[in-house]
Amino acid sequence: MNKNVKRSLWLLTTSLMTSSLVLAACSKDSSPVSSTPKANEATASGPVTYPIKTDIVLTHWYAAGAQQLGVIPDATNWPIFQELAKRTGIKEKYVSPAVNQAKEQLNVMFASGEYTDIIEWNFLNDYPGGPEKAIKDGNILKLNDLIDKHAPNLKKYLKAHPEVDKQIKTDNGTYYGFPFIRGDDWLKTYGGPIIRKDWLDDLGLQVPTTIDEWYVVLKAFKEKKGATAPLTFKSGIPRVFDDLSSGAFIGAYGVTRGFAMKDGKVYFGPAQPGYKEFLATMRKWYAEGLLDKDIATIDGKIQDANMTSGKSGATFALAGGGIGKWLGAMKDKDPKYNVIGAPYPVLKKGDVPMFGQKDYTAPSGGNFAVSPKSKNQELAVQLLDYGYSEEGATYFNFGTRGVSYDMKNNYPTYSEMVKSNYSLNLGLYTRSTGGPTIQDKRYYEQFAALPQQSEAVTTWFKTDVDKYQLPPISPTPEESSELAKIMTEVNTLVDETTIKIVLGTDPVDSYDKFLEKLKSLKIDRALQIEQAALDRYNKR
DSSP states (O other), X not given: OTTOXXXXXXXXXXXOOOOXXXXXXHHTOOSOOOSSOOOOOEETTEEOOSSOOOOOEEEXXXXXXXXXXXXXXXXXXXXXXXXXXXXXXXXXXXXXXXXXOHHHHHHHHHHHTOOOSEXXXXXXXXXXXXXXXXXXXXXXXXXXXXXXXXXXXXXXXXXXXXXXHHHTBOTTOOBOSBOXXXXXXXXXXXXXXXXXXXXXXXXXXXXXXXXXXXXXXXXXXXXXXXXXXXXXXXXXXXXXXXXXXXXXXXXXXXXXXXXXXETTEEEEGGGSHHHHHXXXXXXXXXXXXXXXXXXXXOOHHHHXXXXXXXXXXEEEEEIIIIXXXXXXXXXXXXXXXXXXXXXXXXXXXXXXXSOOOOOOSSTTSSOEEEOTTOSOHHHHHHHHXXXXXXXXXXXXXXXXXXXXXEESSSOEEEOHHHHTTHHHHHHHHOOTTTSSSEEOHHHHHHHTOSHHHHHHHHHHTOSOHXXXXXXXXXXXXXXXXXXXXXXXXXXXXXXXXXXXXXXXXXXXXXXXXXXXXXXXXXXXXXXXXXXXXXXXXXXX
């Protein structure tokens, strides 16, 4: 599941991460955050104390959220950044691209030669050739020496967490940016199968755990609840069955939509026999009216409508953007309405699911980079390092005491102002879902406080995905270019074959010809590249 676009999308659009343990760096917040953070540890160049006295204004390229920009059009003036400037002593001027034009405008900046000091971008997944190529192109800076000398907080954290250290550097040992870190294993899981619990109760049915049990439940939803699309999920955007890429339903057959591994060997899901079995199941369900007939074109709005109108009774979605949203929308309309998280389906009852949605600890690698053309590189690094201190992490997660949170029983509790519109105010007053910091469990305990949400994550968490999901590997720039060309054609073929078989346009046996075509598109070479990248990652 390497370079899964979905994980970036979930990160940017949801704010749904959860956790079970609290990192020491984040959980020591039993005392209030002072308006002036205490001194950092000494660096090789001497101690750094915040606020730093400087008149320099750093520039920061940031694809800011559309909702927040609609309220305050210039991110520079957002409360989170205004207060950050006071705490660190370093002012910033934010440069934000137009909504949905980030990649294009980032390329314009690179072409112009007029760089900001800090560049916030997913160079691991969304830069052709990856971070090493970005460095080679002169677009971002190798940070090893600067981190060693001027980032004691991050350096301390990485020393204590070698698994994160591996995720934020290249195979050559190059640090290229400061990471957003999920502060607990549980924060990595936030999506999975969702089902109408009230319908199950009315029908006297248990929550399904196997593919066969799901079949029985979906038939009951259709025949006894009048559901015209018993199972629905976003499928055609950006790819057919893309919502299942992390393993829902398809994972029961031992595969995903992309690359995975078993015993250290990489394999491509659609080339495995299990994928044919998955297609046969989906074809049967589609033919019997159990799968949404519009499965090739469903987007988020349609999914919302399906799950709140009674058209659908099950889907794949997120704890907040699915369960939380739908329960809130139906609270007054239908008090009995209830949706819960269901386990990832398996074939044999009692088996542990092989796959499930689980993000990486540093999901975007080092996505806060510094420009090689910046005249303020040391200051930029000192600013970014603040978020990994105890006080900096508290600030990024909860904001300003007395404004966005208060301490109640030694617990940082969001204010009523924040609670009134979490999706807006968490972005304006905190960077709990994507800043240069360590995400805190207590953020999500409040954001997704409904029992259905926390119970869903507990359910979804019970998989063996760690054994089979590829780590955040990175092909070399040369390999990356070759792999991109191969996979563009491969993914197109997979999409076309998948939808034709499911809709009944082609017979299931056409899958055999698909395998022959897959070979001709050099899938074996793609596997070699992925395997080499995995081997290098394991040696980091």
